[in-house]
Amino acid sequence: DGGITQSPKYLFRKEGQNVTLSCEQNLNHDAMYWYRQDPGQGLRLIYYSQIVNDFQKGDIAEGYSVSREKKESFPLTVTSAQKNPTAFYLCASSIKINSPLHFGNGTRLTVT
Amino acid sequence: GQQVMQIPQYQHVQEGEDFTTYCNSSTTLSNIQWYKQRPGGHPVFLIQLVKSGEVKKQKRLTFQFGEAKKNSSLHITATQTTDVGTYFCAGPGYGGATNKLIFGTGTLLAVQP
Numbered sequence: 001d002g003g004i005t006q007s008p009k010y011l012f013r014k015e016g017q018n019v020t021l022s023c024e025q026n027l028n029h030d031a032m033y034w035y036r037q038d039p040g041q042g043l044r045l046i047y048y049s050q051i052v053n054d055f056q057k058g059d060i061a062e063g064y065s066v067s068r069e070k071k072e073s074f075p076l077t078v079t080s081a082q083k084n085p086t087a088f089y090l091c092a093s094s095i096k097i098n099s100p101l102h103f104g105n106g107t108r109l110t111v112t
Numbered sequence: 113g114q115q116v117m118q119i120p121q122y123q124h125v126q127e128g129e130d131f132t133t134y135c136n137s138s139t140t141l142s143n144i145q146w147y148k149q150r151p152g153g154h155p156v157f158l159i160q161l162v163k164s165g166e167v168k169k170q171k172r173l174t175f176q177f178g179e180a181k182k183n184s185s186l187h188i189t190a191t192q193t194t195d196v197g198t199y200f201c202a203g204p205g206y207g208g209a210t211n212k213l214i215f216g217t218g219t220l221l222a223v224q225p
Contacts, residue, residue: 033213042200043155043215058212059113090154098204098213100145103154 003027006091006104013085013111021076021107023091031097032074036060037088037106046089049074050097078109085111114139116216118201124222131191133219135184135201142204144177144184145213150197191223 004025013019025032031050035043045058049068063082068074074093078085088108092101115138125131135144143162147155159168161177161184168175174187184201201216 035215040220042217043202045212045214048212056212098142100157100160101147101155101202101213102157106154 004091004093004102004104006089006107008107009105011107011109013109015111016080017111018077018079019085019109019111021078021089021091021109023074023076023104025072025074025093025102025104027093027102028071029093029095029102030071031094031099032068033092033094033101034058034064034066034074034076035090035092037090043090046076048097078111085109114214116201116203116214118199118216118219120219121217122220122222124224125191127193127223127225128190131188131195131221133186133199133201133221135186135216137182137203137214140181142181144181144201144203146175146184146186147200147202147215148197149200149218153197155200188221191221193223193225195221196223197221 007022033048034046037043044060046064047066049055052071055066055068065077090106091104094101117136119134145160146158149155159175164181165179166177172189176185198218198220200218202213204213
């Protein structure tokens with residue numbers, strides 16, 4: 001079965017620590033995305049990648065970093081510079097940029 | 113920058129009533145996509161509209177794309193409890209500078225049995 005896998009489902013970290021969220025897809029999609037969702041809010045774009053070894057900042061990239069070394073993987077690092085990191089993080093992929101998105105199940109990150 | 117607003121933010125209906133959510137973009141969209149997110153879940157793609165004035169139906173759901181390609185609507189006929197969730201529209205603008213999908217603010221639908 002093809003899909004997107006995000007791990008872990010829940011993640012707890014202490015303030016000041018960097019943390020990396022995993023996102024893997026086996027759909028052979030070129031484009032991948034990271035969104036952040038806060039309670040009762042919409043989805044805000046953090047970073048996106050149209051192709052391997054290339055990525056662009058979204059609307060709220062500050063305090064985050066990504067890499068796209070392999071087509072199937074797009075990990076997101078939440079750095080200590082991110083002021084309010086507690087949120088629901090969603091990874092998505094699409095055949096090409098701005099085609100319909102397939103989302104992973106998300107990772108709920110709590111930083112205390 | 114490009115903004116996509118949805119109204120209403122929240123709608124509570126009795127099962128069997130109709131429901132409509134409206135999506136308005138500050139810029140012209142090359143296409144409009146609709147997603148549904150169940151409580152505690154992740155967004156799931158419903159449909160994509162591309163042409164000006166396009167109307168598509170999926171069982172009890174009717175989607176429209178405005179003539180100017182700046183607005184869209186989702187209408188659900190005779191809601192059921194399974195329709196509960198947040199409905200998002202999303203659209204990319206035209207041109208290289210808007211080469212990213214922007215999500216609307218979402219409409220949370222609650223259905224009382």
